[in-house]
Amino acid sequence: MPRDKIRSSGWQGAALVAIVYVDFLIFAQFAFLKRLAALGVADTRLKVVMGAMAAGGVLLSLLAPRVGRWSSSRLRLRVGLAASAAAAFFSLASLSFAAALAVSFLIGAGLGLLTVTLVTHLKEWTGRWNPFFAAGAGTGVGYLVCNIPLLFDASPAAQSLTGGAFCLAGILVTLFPERALAGQGRSHAESRYTLAHALPAFTALVWLDSAAFFIVQNTPALKSATWQGSTHLWSNGLLHLAAALLSAWLLRRSGLLPVLAAAFFALGAACLLLLDPSRALLASILYPIGVSLYSVALVAYPSLLAAAKSHAERGRIAGWIYAVAGWAGSAMGIGMAQHLKHIPAAFVAAAGLVILIPQISSLLRRRAREVALTALVALAAFFLNRISAASHPPQPLAQVERGRQVYISEGCINCHSQYIRPHTADVPMWGPAATIEAVRREQPPLIGNRRQGPDLSEVGARRSALWLKAHFFDPPEMNAGSIMPSYGFLFRDHRGDDLVAYLRSLGAADVMKRADAEEFWQPEKSAIAHADAREGERLFQGHCTTCHDARGRTRLTWQSDFKRLPTDLAHGPYVYLLLPQPQDQLVVTVARVAKFGIPGTDMPGHEYLTDRQVASIALWLSQIIKQPGSKTGLQL
């Protein structure tokens, strides 16, 4: 590349931002902690070592602008990068406590000097690039690199070496001459958000971020749902990059306010979702978005948006932001996570208040009428409902009634009907039909209007309590190809058992009526004639082995809960078949069991298989079932 082309380009700015983030994230926040653990530094000694890092960070963040009087920004950057690289390499040695203390201080001091110097002079390194884009791209790439599985899952030594190598590469980047820009161009948004507003907002965001990070790192269930596996890591990295670029675009277009608000909503929602491990996956999507949104702002605010008349003033703003929001906010977040093990919803709300104060006050000023009327109606509704509830205290509900409420709460009605249409194909599949009077006795009737799943009005006559429970945990395992979501979370409290009790109550009185109807059922003769044992074996593998194979997942998971452990059909015993039977009779008997299950047991029916499919399963089973007096099973 021609030298003047390099000179006029602005890649150095983005590269330096990315390098600083990589060193901070993968070495200072990650590898060094693991290294200390390996060195046996824990508890109070760990706090002292980490305190030294914070002290170094705060000290140099605040001192960096003053040092600027006696040295060039390029020299200070090189010193910061060299110190950070040296700290990374020193950390590989077998450190005594005192040495660990010194290295920790060096990490903080290097990062303090580096970050403040870089953002104070960022415009000089971004050349023709839009400085917001440079900040966004640098931040996004930095996070993306740290989430590359090869690096994320590497040993602490490899991560430390990577951090150090990146810092050395940073020194090389500074060898390219920067392109100084005339003046410091003010952003339209810079005067609207003063340091007095920005500092608490950034502190609150870093606090939330650090607490969430610490909790995920130290909770195996959350960690496995968020940061494990290469797919997770790549998607995290790409989310970081996309959010960082979005943040840059928003900062340039609309200023700091909407970015901090969006970052809070994403990060705050992630913190609340982390309270419930079943929502950790959604939290893992929102967390990187929120972090990258504010991380770009953390670079762009002091370097581009804050109103500053000189480099020294800009440096002082950056110093306060990184000292207070960066180092102190991070320490507070980790401390809270260590003590509480979770982020209280009230704290998230308080953080939101701090971050959104400018928006809230602006909203109250401009839309006082709207806010007042809305609040008035909402409060009136709330209190009227409280008064109504107080005058009609709810009666304690029986388990079946509670289960019905769960059915309503979960919106089951949107996928399942509870209405068997008389004289239609509904009756043999899900029946018998109920009278309209019986339907009307329900309050409200839960007829529904769409069947993404089967009708449930008689499900209690077709499925056992165990089957229903196992199905709620893992629908596709119990019903091959099922699109129903897992409702395992309902069993963390009484809701799951209540719902099972309710479903068991549906059609419970019709068990015998249904059994009588099934007794006379047999596959169409043409279905038996066209049955294919190989297809039967394939269907058996998909639908039946989960219970009828010695290693079947459902069989192993629920083995102590079955009324009777399902027969391993390769070996028997075949207690429900009354062997020996003539082979054609055996096919019909097995087909009936496959189609409708065995009443009074945990064996379900497979109502959606066609007669031919059921006959194929029956044919294949009749070939492997060993009848008394036969050594090889029946041959048809």
Added chain:
Amino acid sequence: MSLFLRTEDLLPEGEAVPVAQAAWHGLFWLVVANAVGMMLAALLLFPAGNRILGEWTYGRWMMVHLNLELYGWTSMPLLGFLFKVYGADRGATVQWCRAVLWVWSAALGAGALSWLSGYSSGKLFLDWSGSMRIFFPGALFVLWLFLLIAFVANRNRKKKASLWATAARICGLVVLLAVPFTIYMASSPTIYPAVNPDSGGPTGASQLESSLAIVVILLVLPFGIARRKAGRSRAMAFSWIVLLAESVLCAALGRADVSHHRPSQYLSLGSLLVWMPLIPAYYSAFAWHANTRRWRLAFLWWWAALVVTGWILFLPGILDHFKFTDGLVGHSFVAMAGFTSSYLIFVVVQLLGEGGWIFNRARSFFFWHFGVIAYVVLMTAAGWFEGSDPAFTIIPGALRNLLYALRLFAGALMFLASLDWLADATELLRQPAEAPAAIPLEKTA
């Protein structure tokens, strides 16, 4: 001359702002509900994605999707109509239009949170429960109170309106007062409408009743937003006579649980077919803004499609095949996304006048209609297969997945169209009020 409005009311002046605000709120909820709808359609194709939702499961999001479409998109634009008719968009009351819209939207937002948190009455489209069962009707009552104040203020402020116009407005207020209480009571688990014992769905009589309520709106609304053309219209007079006759028929049918196999049910519902030609004839008796042409044609075509398919799908044999399937989801799309949406946009464009450009971009118009038509065709096909074999949907195969993937694409087109409208409505609200201009009417006889 319009029954409700004066000529100066029809000018596209800066005072169309409350109408634009109402349209913006409606469009906002349309975008949200469509985004949720796309997520739900994607989950039916990739059920593993349900894991991400945690306790905010598919079933809870369905409540959000359905209720936001109904109480957000298909309701809020009509607030603009009410503001205009009762003069709330003029004088001192204009300052409060936005506050009324905020209360309504806040009730919807709070309602969505309550459904996601597992609060529901268990009644489809009437899921309001707990505090929300008071909050939302409360928002409707606030609207009513606001319209009453605007009505009284305008009577004092302006020249006296005609006796007919005043009587019509008072009748409107009486009907509107009943709405919040009706919603509150209808959300009660103890009340349930007549059931067709052979389908589990509504009876022919109840479908006729709700269809006639729509017809009443179709007949009344033009008086509030357009001027009559010169001369008498036979279609107009005939329409009111037919409405009266059908109302008598509806009352005679009663509200019993009656099967659709009864000839009295499907023949009575068939009487609605008369509205296919009558509504276009009725609307041709009014002078419409030139900007409405595209949407007027659209809503009239969708109306014809709705009336015909609604009746056919109720016929014995056909309803038995399609009940509980995607076929009826497709039909509800004809009703809501096809007819109702086109009609609402037509009304808003008429009220906005020149500002109606926000709905007239060719790309969003065709994206929307292509999406709706594709959706209806795909769901009808899926319903046809499903009617023969319920396992078609319950245990998905390649064909079902293909149809659902195409359905997701159709939904994405509609989402993009709604996003386009919302962006343009936002732009419209940012524009400074323009000087009044002459209203360009279509050159129709």
